[in-house]
Amino acid sequence: MILILDDTEYLRKRFDIEFLFDDKYKQVCQLIDKKPYSREIMQLAQNLTNFIMVCHHRSIKILKEEGNNSSDEDISKMKENFIRKIDATKIARIEFGRDMHTNFSAKTIDKNLFYANLKYFIDFYILNNMLELKILYYGENYKEIEKMTLIDKVIDEIRSLDISKFKDNRLILDGLKSLFPSTNPFDIIENWRKKEFSKKEIIHIFNENL
Amino acid sequence: MNKTYIISDYTTKLKGLISDLRIPETNIISREDFTDERECHDWTAKVLKNNDIEKIIIPISIPTDAPVINSDGLLIALHIRLNFELDISKRLIPIIFLSNFPVSKIIEINSFDADNNPQNLIFTKGIYFSSFDKNDIKTTIEGTKHCRQEEYQKSILNKLNIFRKETIGGHDIANAWGCFKLAQVVGVSDKVFELDSISKHLKQLYAKYLICNNESFKTEKRIDLKPIKCGRKKILFIDDKSDEGWSDLMKNIFKGAGDNFVFVDSAKYKTSDEPKLFKDFEGFLNECRSYIGKVLDLIIIDLRLNPEKEDIDNEMIPPTEFSGYKLIDEFLNENEGYQIIVSTASNKIWNINAALQRGASSYYVKESPEFNYSISETNKHYENFKTDVKKCFERSYLFEIYKENQKLFSILNKHSNPSFANEIKNQLSIAYSLLKEAKNDIQFAYAYISLYLIIEIINNEYYTKTNDDKWEILDVGNLLNWEHDKNTSTYSETGVEFIGNKPPEWKKFAGLYYQKWKMNDHNFIRQLYFLITKRNGFVHGDKALLNKRDDSGNYLNHDIYSNKGYENLFNHIKQIIRYL
Secondary structure: OEEEEOOOOOHHHHOOOHHHHOHHHHOOEEEEOOOOEHHHHHHHHHOHHHOOEEEEEOOOOOEOOOOOOOOHHHHHHHHHHHHHHHHHOOOEEEEEEOOOOOEOOOOEEEHHHHHHHHHHHHHHHHHHOOOOHHHHHHOOOHHHHHHHHHHHHHHHHHHHOOHHHHHHOHHHHHHHHHHOOOOOHHHHHHHHHHHOOOHHHHHHHHHHHO | OOOEEEEEOOOHHHHHHHHHHOOOHHHEEEOOOOOOHHHHHHHHHHHHHHOOOOEEEEEOOOOOOOOOOOOHHHHHHHHHHOOOOOOHHHHOOOEEEEOOOOHHHHHHHOOOOOOOOHHHHHHOOOEEEEOOOHHHHHHHHHHOOOOOHHHHHHHHHHHOOOOOOOOOOHHHHHHHHHHHHHHHHHOOHHHHHHOHHHHHHHOOHHHHHHHHHOOHHHHOOOOOOOOOOOOOOOEEEEOOOHHHHHHHHHHHHOHHHHHHEEEOOHHHHEOOOOOOOEOOHHHHHHHHHOOOOOOOOEEEEEOOOOHHHHOOOOOOOOHHHOHHHHHHHHHHHHOOOOOEEEEEOOOOHHHHHHHHHHOOOEEEEOOOOOOOOOHHHHHHHHHHHHHHHHHHHHOOHHHHHHHHHHHHHHHHHOOOOHHHHHHHHHHHHHHHHHHHHOOOHHHHHHHHHHHHHHHHHHHHHHEEEOOOOEEEEOOOEEOEEEEEEOOOOEEEEEEEEOEOOOOOHHHHHHHHHHHHOOOOOHHHHHHHHHHHHHHHHHHOOOHHHHOOEOOOOOEOOHHHHOHHHHHHHHHHHHHHHHHO
């Protein structure tokens, strides 16, 4: 299960998340859209093995139930401990927040972006039984964006190298494989050399086939 | 090339390019990391103010060696185009984007921020594209043209599509906008703009977009030549955004009141981290409530004090459920004479009407960016606000009168004849409500004559007419014929009982005063005589009496047309009720 903890008021009105209440998505994703009580957090902490991923709001607040004599400081430490426990179990964790800096390595993401890409992310998970965090960060087109990133680097290499050096360049070869998977990259390079293509023409070919 | 600048991240790719293009070191702008839109705004403002840039080169994907390609260069360009802190000429410098891909591929494959839609910038004037090839870049630079200032609106602003982010409440931006716009006409806009709580919202792309569409936003400034006169007036300001510019602004508006201007500091009850939401809203309300019952000449209350719960787009929350409304209700339940101006960022008239119907005196609508008022219109709103404040100050007597009414009710509640006491209480309430609603001279007169009826109620309670046309005072005897002696300025009875169909009300009262209560302040009766005569003059249309003047030419009886007349009569009524 994917767990989402977000205590933002009127979450359903602010973001397009109605799909999370369909049975199909409820089976794979649990949304807690209110401030959790300390007891709930304790239970979640004990049952973390039920979850494959936890996504939580940066400023989630834990409430103290009636009869609970813990100090406010203890309650706020509870949140830190909960996060620490998630990290210790090596469950994937994403922190999102209003205007938060989106950083794939740091696993932080702007809240708008998180909810904009959430459905694609969960759909992929349902279909492939696999978490692909890149979808949350780059959208459902993440593969095209990755390809574009590769080709961008390839084009830089093409500009800086002589065509005679292309066949020795890993990046150029990888780029050709990604665009022309059924053709031998060396043959492609040889073809260019024979036809005396300029760098501009070669770059154009890459763009045309992206 | 000497005024062409480039944003560089010092990667090998760009270093090589800079060297090939022979861009001088002084023309290289180091790229920075931004954590939010405000930082990007400030950075672009600094860069363009500090450098004499004619053209600027920006890689679309930045940093150029990012693990995943992006379109952040477009966001930087958007911040340049919408930076209202820059002259328009600086905003319109030609921007040359660098990319290995054609525009069609950039748009096809990238997913763009759905609120800012930076990709729209590509289709505006003054934007150029080039590959990283140095010859391409040189050719492109040579072909660029400055967009003319007259084309800014049509060729750039009208082609952009920037929306408010869901995570930033309309309330937040409206607050910052409304505060700044008002500050402009008050003459403190520079000071207010320095406040982090204001500028951080105004530097978001959505706000910038609106600001650039309202060119007078930053450029025009005014000075308030007629500030509100409020020396010794006690003013209370309640707003959940008091910590976000409004208390500073209101303090300036009411600076004449000095320490008598007080506000409830919402910052004490909010989290210190962004977003600054209430952590103890009940505590905030309790502090607001601590002022209930205190003498105040004016209260300004925001209608929605808890926007997180009360400010949801399209959510039809009844206005009576707003925390500000409830607070207004609590203040007025304590004293209907409180003068309250309700302030609101909502333009929904039914919300405002609810507050007015409850008893708020007036309202002030905080400007919202969607309406995009010119500075002249903002000034009109401010002038209206000042007029309303002045009216509230002029009506602060209502507070004292209401308080006195409550004291009188306590006295009457102890009276042995509840029916008689209730009749007086009801009449006091009727007269008060007429006074509260009075807006013109006739209405003030109606309130006056309504209050006067209490004298008749009292007289009727104690008098019975005998068979021989005499008037018996309960438990005392017959009314004597009291007359005024001009020489001694006293009242005396002639030893004769009054016989007649209907003694004048002042005479009946004199009977009670002297014969039943054994009082002897002749001036009291003399004043009451004049007060009753004034009433008679109005009721019977006696213009000669109403327009009577003293030796200096001042009208003697025109106070019946204002609160002064009511207050004079009320002072007597208060005393009379204590005699009962």
